[in-house]
Amino acid sequence: MQRIGVFVCHCGTNIAGTVDVKAVAEALKSEPGVVFSTEYQYMCSEAGQNIIKNAIREHQLTGVVICSCSPRMHEATFRKTASAAGLNPYMVEIANIREQVSWIHKDMKAGTEKAIILGRAAIAKVSLNAPLIPGESPVVKRALVIGGGIAGIQTALDIADAGFEVDIVEKEPTIGGKMTQLDKTFPTLDCAACILTPKMVDCAQNEKIRIYSYSEVSEVKGFVGNFTVTIKKKARYVDELKCTGCGECTEKCPQKKVPNAFNLGLDNRRAIYIPFAQAVPKVATIDADYCNMLKNGKCGVCAKVCGAGAIDYKQKDSFIEERYGAIVVATGFNPIKLDAYEEYGYKQSKDVITSLELERLMNAAGPNGGTLLRPSDKTHPHTIVFVQCVGSRCDDGKGKSYCSKICCMYTAKHAMLIREKYPDTEVYVFYIDVRTPGKNFDEFYRRAVEEYGVHYIKGMVGKVAPQPDGKLLVQGSDLLADEQLRVEADLVVLAAAIEPDKTARSLGTMLTASMDTNDFFTEAHPKLRPVESPTAGIFLSGVCQGPKDIPETVSQAGAAASKVIGLLAKDKLTCNPCVAHSDEMLCNGCSACEKVCPYGAITYSDKEFRGPNRTTLIRRVASVNDAVCQGCGACTVACPSGAMDLKGFSNSQIMAEVDAICK
Amino acid sequence: MQVNNTEFKPKIVAFCCNWCSYAGADLAGTNRLQYPADVKIIRVPCSCRVNPIFILRAFQRGADGVILCGCHPGDCHYTTGNYYARRRMTLLFSMLDYLGIEKERTRVEWVSAAEGAKFAATMNEFVQTVTKLGRNRKLEDLRCRK
Amino acid sequence: MDRETNRVREQVLRMSGVNVLKCMRCGKCSGTCPSYEEMDYHPHEFVYMVEKGEIDKLMASESVYKCLTCFACVERCPRGVEPAKLIEAVRLEMVRKQGQNRLKPDRIPALLDEELPQQAIVTAMRKYTK
Numbered sequence: 021m022q023r024i025g026v027f028v029c030h031c032g033t034n035i036a037g038t039v040d041v042k043a044v045a046e047a048l049k050s051e052p053g054v055v056f057s058t059e060y061q062y063m064c065s066e067a068g069q070n071i072i073k074n075a076i077r078e079h080q081l082t083g084v085v086i087c088s089c090s091p092r093m094h095e096a097t098f099r100k101t102a103s104a105a106g107l108n109p110y111m112v113e114i115a116n117i118r119e120q121v122s123w124i125h126k127d128m129k130a131g132t133e134k135a136i137i138l139g140r141a142a143i144a145k146v147s148l149n150a151p152l153i154p155g156e157s158p159v160v161k162r163a164l165v166i167g168g169g170i171a172g173i174q175t176a177l178d179i180a181d182a183g184f185e186v187d188i189v190e191k192e193p194t195i196g197g198k199m200t201q202l203d204k205t206f207p208t209l210d211c212a213a214c215i216l217t218p219k220m221v222d223c224a225q226n227e228k229i230r231i232y233s234y235s236e237v238s239e240v241k242g243f244v245g246n247f248t249v250t251i252k253k254k255a256r257y258v259d260e261l262k263c264t265g266c267g268e269c270t271e272k273c274p275q276k277k278v279p280n281a282f283n284l285g286l287d288n289r290r291a292i293y294i295p296f297a298q299a300v301p302k303v304a305t306i307d308a309d310y311c312n313m314l315k316n317g318k319c320g321v322c323a324k325v326c327g328a329g330a331i332d333y334k335q336k337d338s339f340i341e342e343r344y345g346a347i348v349v350a351t352g353f354n355p356i357k358l359d360a361y362e363e364y365g366y367k368q369s370k371d372v373i374t375s376l377e378l379e380r381l382m383n384a385a386g387p388n389g390g391t392l393l394r395p396s397d398k399t400h401p402h403t404i405v406f407v408q409c410v411g412s413r414c415d416d417g418k419g420k421s422y423c424s425k426i427c428c429m430y431t432a433k434h435a436m437l438i439r440e441k442y443p444d445t446e447v448y449v450f451y452i453d454v455r456t457p458g459k460n461f462d463e464f465y466r467r468a469v470e471e472y473g474v475h476y477i478k479g480m481v482g483k484v485a486p487q488p489d490g491k492l493l494v495q496g497s498d499l500l501a502d503e504q505l506r507v508e509a510d511l512v513v514l515a516a517a518i519e520p521d522k523t524a525r526s527l528g529t530m531l532t533a534s535m536d537t538n539d540f541f542t543e544a545h546p547k548l549r550p551v552e553s554p555t556a557g558i559f560l561s562g563v564c565q566g567p568k569d570i571p572e573t574v575s576q577a578g579a580a581a582s583k584v585i586g587l588l589a590k591d592k593l594t595c596n597p598c599v600a601h602s603d604e605m606l607c608n609g610c611s612a613c614e615k616v617c618p619y620g621a622i623t624y625s626d627k628e629f630r631g632p633n634r635t636t637l638i639r640r641v642a643s644v645n646d647a648v649c650q651g652c653g654a655c656t657v658a659c660p661s662g663a664m665d666l667k668g669f670s671n672s673q674i675m676a677e678v679d680a681i682c683k
Numbered sequence: 684m685q686v687n688n689t690e691f692k693p694k695i696v697a698f699c700c701n702w703c704s705y706a707g708a709d710l711a712g713t714n715r716l717q718y719p720a721d722v723k724i725i726r727v728p729c730s731c732r733v734n735p736i737f738i739l740r741a742f743q744r745g746a747d748g749v750i751l752c753g754c755h756p757g758d759c760h761y762t763t764g765n766y767y768a769r770r771r772m773t774l775l776f777s778m779l780d781y782l783g784i785e786k787e788r789t790r791v792e793w794v795s796a797a798e799g800a801k802f803a804a805t806m807n808e809f810v811q812t813v814t815k816l817g818r819n820r821k822l823e824d825l826r827c828r829k
Numbered sequence: 830m831d832r833e834t835n836r837v838r839e840q841v842l843r844m845s846g847v848n849v850l851k852c853m854r855c856g857k858c859s860g861t862c863p864s865y866e867e868m869d870y871h872p873h874e875f876v877y878m879v880e881k882g883e884i885d886k887l888m889a890s891e892s893v894y895k896c897l898t899c900f901a902c903v904e905r906c907p908r909g910v911e912p913a914k915l916i917e918a919v920r921l922e923m924v925r926k927q928g929q930n931r932l933k934p935d936r937i938p939a940l941l942d943e944e945l946p947q948q949a950i951v952t953a954m955r956k957y958t959k
Binding site: 090091092093116118119120121123124125126127130131133134137138141534542554598616618650651652653654656657658666669671674675677678679681682683 | 705706732744771
Binding site: 417495 | 851853854855856857858859860861862865866871873874901905906907908909
């Protein structure tokens with residue numbers, strides 16, 4: 021039998037004004053299990069807390085009920101008080117007689133009655149409370165960053181700066197991501213490579229950072245502080261340790277007709293390649309789809325010219341298992357495919373390009389060495405039309421419903437750069453809205469209009485028709501002038517929507533990290549926990565969480581890193597003890613709980629049980645990982661056999677409360 | 684037993700999730716928004732913690748109405764809990780309706796931590812509705828009555 | 830908006846099944862419209878005018894009959910607003926109001942000429958036989 025003490029707080033006149041606190045204390049004295057009952061002016065004051073501590077010691081209380089303000093206010097305070105007096109802090113229950121009684125009722129009689137009932141419910145609950153001890157789990161002091169773009173790089177550098185080891189897994193042969201393909205960056209127009217490549221080199225040289233390039237995460241097990249991750253190193257047919265990155269092989273390879281993915285297929289590269297000159301790691305990779313040696317065993321030129329003997333045609337995919345305390349997702353984005361938008365003629369004409377392709381065309385390291393030429397006939401374009409929101413803000417099933425956020429700014433940048441370099445070029449931008457929130461962003465856009473004379477036209481382009489003379493007839497409506505425009509353009513640039521990388525969905529499943537319908541990772545709280553996934557130990561960095569530009573990505577990367585550092589700085593994690601718990605004797609192994617758990621905290625395993633007549637039975641039973649469970653209780657309701665219960669809010673406790681209230 | 688409707692005070696059990704609705708109820712208190720004393724709140728971590736059994740038990744023990752409050756869909760602290768609650772309660776309430784417990788006696792309402800006014804208004808309206816319906820006789824176990 | 834206007838507006842919305850509030854005023858419908866120059870009110874204005882309840886103005890305009898019902902705007906609208914369906918509904922509302930078709934079917938052969946594209950004939954049937 022429990023020995024329960026009841027403490028009724030006056031809260032000055034806040035409670036005592038409409039609740040007869042003496043009557044409440046008196047009435048609750050006769051409840052079963054109650055051995056002590058008193059009231060005091062301010063229970064949360066030091067004197068009030070001392071009353072509680074003394075009563076616990078004097079009356080050997082095993083449970084405490086405090087009738088006071090909301091538990092959201094002082095539950096923690098009173099738990100500490102109980103703990104100081106040697107009582108398990110989870111043996112404290114609070115009856116909320118301020119926010120739920122005295123503040124909302126004017127009638128003393130009704131208020132007092134309700135306060136007594138709430139007190140009874142709390143007593144009924146506390147009689148069934150069990151002491152809870154928060155569990156602990158160790159923390160592996162290493163972090164994994166998935167994705168080596170600017171988001172992943174920044175996160176890794178920040179974590180490494182704090183002295184923790186970080187691994188970066190990048191699926192491409194080099195880190196750097198999309199930013200390596202950009203020419204200049206808004207709103208300052210500094211060159212992307214100039215600010216990014218030093219960071220890439222920092223990554224390579226930092227002894228705390230290990231880069232797994234041309235690799236993918238293939239399996240994730242474990243939980244916060246203790247993940248086990250299998251990394252698949254794809255065969256690149258070149259020994260990374262031997263290759264010096266001299267580039268001899270990439271010059272001698274006879275297979276010259278491979279579309280250059282780095283330049284988005286605007287030119288060709290060899291079958292053995294280094295994506296670009298500043299690649300990190302600077303190691304060659306053989307494209308197995310095009311290599312003659314790998315396809316039909318004839319060639320072997322690269323092996324012959326390689327002075328370091330790094331070529332290994334027999335290389336296989338290899339798997340590495342590593343343990344981490346935290347995982348950062350930084351999988352980034354891709355522009356969407358524009359095949360569904362036939363009206364813009366992206367497929368029909370080579371001179372209709374995406375903005376990312378324009379970045380390559382304008383880049384000094386791009387296919388034209390930085391001279392802007394039409395892809396079809398390599399002539400200088402004199403009229404260029406930009407079309408905004410291609411696939412963004414679309415509700416038609418072909419595009420994305422969200423705003424891609426970066427297009428307004430990069431289009432202003434492109435328009436400005438073109439007007440500056442080629443003043444004889446007319447530039448038209450067809451827009452729906454120009455969205456430029458951000459430091460110095462609107463000023464930048466206005467400069468494009470006012471100083472560079474870019475023609476901004478409110479209205480969407482209806483169609484782009486390739487003409488026999490090679491021109492592109494762009495038809496669009498100028499909504500403000502209320503007239504139809506037909507522009508004979510030489511080049512049309514489409515601001516394609518961006519979408520999460522296609523690997524994100526499968527990764528999300530592996531990590532049990534939730535995603536929205538667009539495959540962006542969901543944050544734990546949209547405002548207050550923007551860089552954490554609801555799944556403990558998983559952090560989000562960059563566009564994988566939602567469209568954002570470089571400054572925002574970098575700040576989010578830093579924020580994610582600081583959260584990781586905060587986690588890795590701990591030796592042990594204290595877990596919330598109010599977690600689900602499965603009674604193995606009742607569990608029938610149906611998996612209903614596992615399916616509803618949003619955190620993947622429930623696992624099944626075969627266990628031996630003692631059967632009748634000294635036999636051994638093997639049964640499949642659920643077990644809850646205390647470190648992962650957040651205590652929502654979804655599984656307790658899904659469980660058909662009643663095996664699953666939630667500590668601190670058990671079935672019997674809530675039922676006792678219901679009974680007390682309905683009495 | 685004759686029940687005089689003018690004196691009838693319904694017993695209402697409200698399950699509130701800890702993160703949104705309980706905080707909403709607290710806000711109603713902080714703002715001194717009145718609602719009848721007939722409503723008694725039970726705090727649960729999430730609306731998905733509410734087992735249909737709890738609601739049946741409440742009716743068995745003589746509750747006249749049960750309301751379940753959770754975070755708005757999409758805002759659940761545990762990401763998906765309120766979706767489970769919504770589904771389970773839809774099924775339970777239609778079964779209760781079939782058993783003769785009027786649909787008006789049961790309700791699911793989404794109340795965020797900022798919606799103190801909505802909480803009070805919902806409770807006022809719910810108590811009024813239940814009061815009009817009178818005592819729940821269909822599921823009440825008379826042996827439980829004192 | 831007076832009651833009669835509101836009734837007509839509701840009627841048009843119901844017949845067309847269009848949600849005008851989905852429109853984000855991008856003007857792609859007008860940008861793609863082959864009859865743009867013929868019209869006094871253009872497809873994007875159509876949507877906005879129905880939203881504001883200015884259906885009388887639309888009914889008085891020739892635009893209603895200049896629409897080819899080619900459905901390019903329906904096909905291209907990024908928000909799925911379907912302006913052509915709205916125009917059809919306004920047209921139908923007009924026909925009902927005047928109690929007869931704009932054109933008697935037997936007058937059509939005389940109006941045909943060789944240059945008339947096939948699509949125009951089909952859409953004429955669609956438009957005038959309501």
